Amino acid sequence: MPTSTGPVPTTGRVRRVLQDDPRPSFFTSAIDGAPRWAVGALTALQGAALSLLAVTLPAVAVFVATSADPANADVAWTRAVVVAANLWLLAHGVPATLGGAVVSVVPLGLTALAVFTCYASARRSGQATRGAALAGVAAYTLLAVLVAVVTGAGGTGVLRALLGGVLVGGLGLGAGLLRRPEAPPWARLVAPVRDRLPGGVAVGLRAGLLATAGLVLLASVVCVVWVVAGHAAVAQVVAGLSLDAVGGVVLAVGELAFLPNLVVWALAWVVGPGFAVGAGTRFAPAEVVAGPLPAVPLLGALPDAGGGPLLAAPALVLAVGLLAGLVLRRWSTPVRPRDVVVALAVLAVTVGSLVALLVAAASGAAGPGRMAHVGAHVGLVALLAAAGTGVAAACTSVPFDPEVRAAVRRGRERRRAAAAAPAPRAGDDATPTGPDATG
Secondary structure (H helix, E strand, O other): OOOOOOOOOOOOOOOOOOOOOOOOOOOOOOOOOOOHHHHHHHHHHHHHHHHHHHHHHHHHHHHHHHOOOHHHOOOOHHHHHHHHHHHHHHOOOOOEEEOOEEEOOOOHHHHHHHHHHHHHHHHHHOOOOHHHHHHHHHHHHHHHHHHHHHOOOOHHHHHHHHHHHHHHHHHHHHHHHHOOOOOOOHHHHHHHHHHHOOOOHHHHHHHHHHHHHHHHHHHHHHHHHHHHHOHHHHHHHHHHHOOOHHHHHHHHHHHHHHHHHHHHHHHHHHHOOOEEEOOOOEEOOOOEEOOOOOOOHHHHHOOOOOOHHHHHOOHHHHHHHHHHHHHHHHHOOOOOHHHHHHHHHHHHHHHHHHHHHHHHHOOEOEOOHHHHOEEOOHHHHHHHHHHHHHHHHHHHHOOOOHHHHHHHHHHHHHHHHHHHOOOOOOOOOOOOOOHHHHO
């Protein structure tokens, strides 16, 4: 049968082949022709722009709504953009000067929003490579520093913008890139570092993160109880403000921005020392010393009484520590009794460090006068949280650990053997003296 060796006629249709290859190519990225470092930088700028826009739009809306007021006739719309930029920097740890008052309390809700926008941008448009990740964090940090310089932040503010940009950009972009299809598994990524850690350190870090998450979850439940119990006071404050539609939206955004701060204050309340909202005030399980508060609906949910059954609130920290100890005993495979002690120490240090970071961010100045003192004592809250979880975890992990029990058993056997050994008789070990001693 003859075969045709000529050109095969085409019908005008082009067959397209879809390639599902998770491995990235060097010159293939979300933007055609762009190298991976450029994709990382553009991904970070996109995430930063989204969070900055989310703050700018309410500020501009307030300016438009109040532009008809004669008192604001000389205020330009750029002033609203500057205020929004200061709030965005405040979410990264840079103190802001608003209305002549210094505000240093970080709105953790805006910080979470910035982390989420970076995460969403990296997961959608990023490339899970080392160069793209480093370029993204560098671009986000440079943008934060640039905004700080433009808004007139001093040297300390620029340094805080640098550190805040690295922290927020690193968390958001890193989490988003790890969700990419071409990203390596987290266990394989951290395996080189984990394998070099001494025994018990890796398990202690995991248990410490779990214990901190448990404390935050516990504080969130306490916040819900506060809001439900104080809903009448919250409604009364909202009714007294007489807000229009724009004012209500702006107030809602502001409340959401500082809602995580209330969770951190509840964490300080559960641990025991409590927190302050203004100089001379204290909200703790032992007592409540209240004072005049700003007309903010969120503050209507603060507890109004202390003592009695509330004195047992710090026992909840011990409960979280007991659970962390059970998890620590299940995850750990100690070779020596010292590994258990190391794991417990790392757990306590991890909890104390993370709690101190949260309390420090949620504390500071929230305005002039009395409101220059808001939040909790960083060192005391972190120390009590670390001690409570560490001691409770030791109670559920040390007595039941096989290596520790074996070491205790060997120690008992040595003491029994030493007690049962016959005592040396007098003169057995006497050193010969006299003329025969020297031969």
